[in-house]
Amino acid sequence: MPLTFTFDPPVTPALRDGLLDLWTDVTNAGGAVGFVPTVTREEVRPALVTHFVAMAEGRARLLVGHDEEGRVAAAAFLTFNTHRLMTHWVWLYTVMVHPRHQGRGHGRDLLAAAEEAARGLGGVEAIRLTCRGGLGLERFYASCGYKEVGRVPGAIRVAPGDDRDDVIMLLPLT
Template sequence: MTLTFEVDPAVDRTLRDGMLSLWADVSNAGGAVGFVPPVTPDEIRPALLKHLVAMTEGGTRLLVGRDEDGEVAATAFFTFNTHPLMTHWVWLYTVMVHPRHQGKGYGADLMAAAERTARTAPGFEAIEAIRLTCRGGTGVDGFYAKAGYKEVGRVPDAIRVAPGDDRDDIIMLLPLN
């Protein structure tokens, strides 16, 4: 089985609730997506709403992956740069695969779909690279490296997970040309 990916799906209550559940489940399983467990969907809601508002304003695009049951199983948000000297690359945020689907290759499928979107989807014509950041100490930088991303910077101890537990903020880039 594989995931079915869609760019810019219509956001309704089912999709919104599915993304909230996904984000909470990933966070509570130890995923480095902006929260530290335990966290509830209600605590995540303001962060999701920021993404959704940015989508309505045209600065953010959503890639969603659904499993064979049609459930939200993966997401990635693209955010376009507004700085006139940086419009040739896009940020990739909130990259997640549901814990029940991890280990099946769906993460690689999500990253391939994100790359394909940046290369071919309408509105991405000027994009030459995808940039993302990830939390050090999780091993996820190795996952992104397997997807073709290169580490291009690191801010030591920029992410405070808990008192005495500071992690590097790792900056990674995937050139598209």
């Protein structure tokens, strides 16, 4: 079943809890979304609140995918640049598909919905994201049209002695 995507959904307690569950479950399944396993909802909560604050201030927008049961199954945040010379592109942060929905093309669907949302913002010419090296994520993003435009070796310390590259990817919209 396809996911149903909503851009800028109302932030309700159910959405908040769904996002917390999604972020926690993705991390604990080994997803590279700002944490390393094992995390709890309470450890993830401050990061989600930071995104909500950015949304309230108009600096970020939320894209959510719900499954056929109405559960939060995917999400990503589009964040505007504050630097006056970089307002023509947006960041894509915290790109997540719940482990129970992976392998069904929902990641591609999420990225396509993010691209559509960015095109609708007006004046946005590209989407930029970073991903953790060593997991094959850059191949996935490349298969969705993103191009690797930079790499910072060892910039992400997952654990002592386990440093990963910070891979910078770009999707031109023009």
